[in-house]
Amino acid sequence: MRKKSYKAWLEGDIAFRGFTYLAALSLVGVVLAILWVLVEKSQLTFTKFGPGFALGSRWDPVHGVFGALPLVYGTVVSSLIALAIALPLSLGIAIYLTQLAPHWLRGPVSFLVELLAAIPSVVYGLWGVFVLVPWVRSSVEPVLGSALGFLPLFRGAPYGFGMLAAGIILAIMITPTISAVSREVLLAVPRSQQEAMLAxxxxxxETIRMVVLPYGRSGILGAAILGLGRALGETMAVTMVIGNRPQISPSLFELAQTIASIIANEFSEAFNDLHLSALVAAGFILFVITLLLHVMARLLVWRVARVPQGVTRE
Amino acid sequence: MRIRRNQRRRIVDRIMGVLSVLATVVALIPLASILIYVSAKGLSAINWDFFTKLPKPVGEPGGGMANAIVGTMILVGLASAMGIPLGILAGIYLAEFGRGRLAWTVRFICDVMTGIPSIIVGIAVYGTIVVAMKRYSAIAGGVALAIIMLPLVTRTTEEMLKLVPNSLREASLALGAPQWRTVVSVVLRSAAGGIITGVMLAVARIAGETAPLLFTALSSRYWHTGLDQRIASLPVYIYTYATTPYEDLHRLAWGAALVLLALVLVTSMAARVAGRRASGGNRG
Known part of the structure; x- marks a missing residue:
């Protein structure tokens, strides 16, 4: 009797452990499956165009010519615009929330900033189409064009839609990510060092510039890369405001296209297998880029978190 | 000389303070703008028909989004039914048994998964489920959303379980409870508040996802007829209606955005409240 119950006792444990083990393995399985689909479905394109696919500058589904360079260009440039706007803003927010704001205000303000992260991407897109784009067309682009029109960056007709609008909307979307992570990083700066500086x-x-920011440097870099990774993969809001034309133009006023947005646009209406596989191949490039960035960001943030309190780094 | 330098330092200090306040204000302007526009334009589009009628073809007045509202609920329900149990189990593995190389790998993969763009998940589900079933379906959409949800649930579960003090586990084991019993009735129970919060935040997050649905669940103008058929959803409707040139459809898109935003924000807020209450109850 006793032996039997002991056996049941043990079996229950083994079964339970087995279940959780399988569930954990399923995560690995999902990622492998994603990778397999990306590799398998992009075969056609990579065998036809080779690695040159990534460097080809023409994306022409009608004639069956596919090069991903305009897409990679649009993806990278729109994300860099976003980072250029969002990073200073987020640092300002993080500094305000950790160093300057009165204590009663810190909770509510960081709640509001985090609320930006809860808004669905497609709602950003809707707002972008009907509020942001008209504003960019009527206020931002004419002003930039007349003040800085000597730069090729700010030349051309103000459409509203295009690279600049995409960059701005991405900046709004990644600000909560970057500011939340930077805030954590700045909170980890030992109080004693700041007090020493003030004393x-x-x-x-000066305390912020010479103690707080240098201490959090690699963590802030990690936050920026994390934000960049989010911007690169963002789909709906960008698709709705970027204008969807795969071209490389020095002007930020021009229409453009990103990898994610072209997939959203053309995937369900692909002409043929080659077109479909070219889209998957572009997705594969995006996957690799975001993966590398994500790993890099994690390593940086971890490194900061691991530094014990009160220990200085060079 | 010295006094002037000090004055300059003080002025720089003041300017930087003002700039950081300014940064915070600038970041909150879009939030205010989005909330105001969505509520103002959305409210004017919402009436009884919006919640009870099917969408009408372009040009005919009226019509609603009842099928999309129901569709979003079904998709989120499907995803939760798959993603939540799997995620919680995986989280239990990481927190309670996870040592060695597999645990490290799973943790790493979990981290990587949160960084995968959602459109890529859409492609993967298309390449497996949609291709195998030879049609777009609610199931495919549900799986895509579940994949996005999975790492979020796993992560929260692991973190919350790790907060449970070991003395609780030891007490339960010392009383003769098997390990599974200890985990389910003692550890999970005392971490329930945090896990519920995390899970509800994950639900809120997937409710607004559009990209992975575009070529898995697609969309539909009718009531859903089965899980193996394509299904309408609010986010996809917002996207398709906003990109048409018709004024009437734009109005409906704003209405849908209001309903979706309310759904997402209410879920996120409820998550925080529910979490606080559940953990507060246990502490006593």
Whole structure:
């Protein structure tokens, strides 16, 4: 009797452990499946165009010529615009929330900033089409064009839709990510070092510039890369405002196309197998880029988190 | 000389303070703008028909989005039915048994999965389920959303279980409870608040996802007829209606955006409240 119940006791445990083990394995399985589909379905394109697919500058489904360069260009440039806007903003927010804001205000303000992250991408897109794009067309682009029109970046007709609008909307979307991570990083700066700096007669800004920011440097870099990774893969909002034309133009006013947005646009209406596989191949490139960035960002953030309190780094 | 330098330092300090406040204000302007536009334009589109009628063809007045609202619920329900149990089990593995190379790999993969663009998940589900079934279906859409949900649920579960003090586990084991019993009735129970919060946040997140549905669940103008058929959803409707040139459809898109936003925000807020209550109850 006793032996039997012991056996049941043990079997229950083994079964339970087995279930959780299988569930954990399913995550590995899902990622492998994603990788397999990306590799298998892009075969056609990579055998036809070779690695040159990534460098080809023409994307022409009608004539069956596919090069991903305009898409990679659009993806990278729109994300870099977003980062250029969002990084200073997020740093300002993180500094304000960790160093300057009165304590009662910190909770509500960071709640509001995080609310930006909860808004669905397609709602950003809708707002982008009917509010942001008209604003960019009527206010931002004419002003930039007349003030900085000597640069090729700001030349051309103000469509509203295009690279600039995509960059702005991405900036809004990644600000909560970057500011939340930077805030964590800045909170990890040892209080004693800041107090030492203040005791030496430094102003608050000097403390921030010479102690807080250097201490959090690699963590902030990690936050920026994490934000960049999000921007690169963002689909709906970008698709709705970027204008969807795969071309490489130095002007930020021009229509453009990103990898994610072309997949959203053309995938369900692909002409033939080659077109479909070219889209998957572009997706494969996107997957590899975001994967590398993500791993890099994680390593950087981890490194900061691992530094014990009160220990200085060079 | 010295005094002037100090004055300059003080002015720089002041300017930087003002700039950081300005950054915060600038970041909150879009939030205010989005909330105001969506509520103002959305409210004017919403009436009884919006919640009870099917969409009408272009040009005919009226019509609603009842099928898309139901469709979103079905898709989110399907995804939750798959993603939540699997994620919680995987989280239990990582927190309770996870040592060695497999645990490290799973943790790493989990991290990587949160960074995969959702459109890529759409492609993967298309390449497996849609191709195998030879048609777009609610199931495919549900699986795509479940995949996005999975790492979020796993992560929260692991983190919350790790917060449970070991003395609780030891007490339960010392009383003769088997390990599975300890995990289910003692550990999971005391971490329930945090896990519920995390799970509801994940649900809120997938409710608004559009990209993975575009070529898995697609969309539909009719009521759903079965899980193996294509199905309408609010996010996809917002996308297709916003990109048409018709004023009437734009109005409906704003209405749908309001309903979706309310759904997502209410779920996220409820998540925080529910979590606080559940963990508060246990503490006593």
């Amino acid at each position: 030496l007669g430094a102003t608050r800004w």
